[in-house]
Amino acid sequence: MTDAALFCLADDLVSCGATPPLQPTMKGLLRALWLHGELSSSELYSLVPCADNTLRAQLSRLRAVGYVEGERRGRGPWVVYRLTVCGRLAVEQWHADVLRKVEALRAAGRRGSRDVD
Numbered sequence: 628m629t630d631a632a633l634f635c636l637a638d639d640l641v642s643c644g645a646t647p648p649l650q651p652t653m654k655g656l657l658r659a660l661w662l663h664g665e666l667s668s669s670e671l672y673s674l675v676p677c678a679d680n681t682l683r684a685q686l687s688r689l690r691a692v693g694y695v696e697g698e699r700r701g702r703g704p705w706v707v708y709r710l711t712v713c714g715r716l717a718v719e720q721w722h723a724d725v726l727r728k729v730e731a732l733r734a735a736g737r738r739g740s741r742d743v744d
């Protein structure tokens with residue numbers, strides 16, 4: 628399956644409500660993984676400010692919808708997380724949506740209008 632096909636699939640899942648609404652902690656986790664590639668759970672704890680149980684719950688939700696995968700490395704509770712292809716595409720779509728909204732705001736400002744979708 629091509630990246631374009633996966634992008635369409637991810638878009639269809641979001642539009643039909645099969646994926647959870649992205650809460651601020653989820654967005655923070657996705658953004659951190661998108662920027663850094665792989666991060667351990669302790670690195671995520673330091674980058675995304677929230678309670679441990681909240682972080683675990685949000686990572687679990689992101690894993691359940693296929694946006695994040697984790698791999699246990701070494702002894703102990705160390706798990707390294709990374710975005711899946713669908714997760715990467717979802718973040719890229721989210722960023723594209725934000726850029727479209729910013730551009731719409733700029734265009735509305737140039738026209739002197741406050742009507743933005």
